[in-house]
Amino acid sequence: MPVSPRRATLATVAASAGVSVATVSKVLNGRSDVAPATRSLVQSMLQRYDYVAPSPRRVEGVGLSTVELQFEPGLNGYSTEIIQGAVGAAAEVGVGVVVSIRGDADRTAAWARGLMNAGRRALIAVTSELTSGQLSALSRARLPLVVIDPLNLPRARITSIGATNFAGGLSATQHLLSLGHRRIAYIGGPATAACNQARLHGYRAAMESEGVPVLPDYVQTGSFRYYDGVAGGSVLLDLPQAPTAIFAGCDEIALGVKEAARERGLRIPEDLSIVGFDDTHLAQMASPPLTTIRQPLREMGRVALRTALRLAAGEKIDSHHVELATELVVRGSTAPASPGV
Template identity: 80%
Template sequence: MPASRRRATLATVAASAGVSVATVSKVLNGRSDVAPATRSLVQSLLEQHDYVALPQRRGETAVLDTIEVEFDTDLNAYSTEIVQGAVEAGAELDVAIVVSIRTNADRTGTWARDLAATGRRALIAVTSELTTGQLAALSRAQLPLVVIDPLNLPQTEVTSVGSTNFAGGLAATQHLLGLGHRRIAYLGGPATAACNQARLHGYRAAMEAAGAPVPPSYVRTRHFHYQDGVAGGAALFDLIEAPTAIFAGCDEIALGVLEAARARGLRVPEDLSIVGFDDTQIARMGSPPLTTVRQPLREMGGVAVRTALRLAAGERVDSHHVELATELVVRGSTAPASPTAPGHA
């Protein structure tokens, strides 16, 4: 559809006025903290673009724009952080955020068209693996898409938001190597997930640079779930040369490893060091609290919302893939390697 026939959005008016979306929102809501000249310009452009807010429901504030944030699995600590960031950005920009859980089986032929028909301005898909057909359906429905932590490698025409997963995996492994560990295992998520591959590559790069061997049995990929950490940890502890440290691909996996270690009578960090990934709330609730790689999940949610609004306004984005910086957070689940630890001699 030509840009001139699209319903104007706050982002459209903001771009024309050279102001932020928040400023346009303030003018619409009658806020007093806008300079008179700016208010006059914005009001003029609202009329020029024939801006129309979505209908107001009785007893509710008018909804100006709606973005759908879609997950393909139940919400957990990771997804809650992303939702929080998206909601905070939506509140700042006067955008409604709708959260849904939808598997590939639910994405039927009318899925994209139904989203557009219900007033969605854009779709944010989190850790989803969208098929070529589904991408085409979104394109036909003229519904912009932003993917957060895509499970499959993003295509050039798909806009995505992630973090520096390789650098995070590198930092996590280097931290364990610096503590004297050499038998370090990696327990990650799906083998085909782009974020998992990057974290694994960071781990392998650090191990190779240190001259530390990586036996095939030390690399295991399952899912980003707690129970996978329990099962994967138990399998690693059964090895003749069990690892003295484990880098887990997410905090849930790391907590599962922590439980597997407890069941075997292994002390963390005295007998086993564990590093997670994400730095969700559960990382701070572990016993001991997890050393982990902080992924700026709330910021990723906010960036996705702002990017989705730009795409909905027909604007170009500077890059089809944006990576936010990760940071190692050291807590109580890692310590220097102990050659006399039970089961690790």
């Protein structure tokens, strides 16, 4: 039997499975009073028709509309700031936020249906690499999507929230150059990540404007994690001509670089200057406190939440990509280069 391209209804699924609409509803709601064989049959029909339950209507004083805020595995200081911004904005308009960790990316249809059936009004994905299959599943489910700091943008019309990453990379490197450093290296996140590429381009632009060459070994990429900072920092600091300053693509990487320096008996900032990116609470708690590029993470969470709700309400938005301003924050991890270096 061919599957209709139109959106399936409960009646369609029930007729194909040879059961009542009430039985299909019980399966969708996870009720236990359905025979295993019948449940399996209904579930196969739901998958066959790519069934998506209609969004629940919010009744005044009853229930709570929710937005899914989804992260890659491994929450950190960056994630905490985003969550606080999104939750604060949601509380202002009486909307709930459900924080989740992205799991099996292959079950795209079931994943999108699950979000809709759970009553989500929209999805906010943070630093996620979304496949075309996932985007198609969300589109079929009519679930609005907003991406914060996307790792890739497979479609031009995906709504995303970010920061002025190029300007931030430029400012970080210009700061180190103004201190007399010339052997400046960069350690960033995934090589293909849009935000990482922008920060790297900013670094290169600052170096080129001063006529300072970027040595091939001075650029390291990995992930936005502490241990990549340790590993990348170790590689750089073991070079015959080690850098005197390192611009890290995030605060967590910067702390990893500090550990690599400590293991080699190097002092911060006397022997090595370090600049991070994000300005999470980790930057202020570090010893010495970390010079970094402040990314307005809480505001990015707030803007993403408000944008997601506007999309869910069918409103038009002014731009599909919003960039919020970054700012250099000078603390104790940077100092003038030693004379003659």
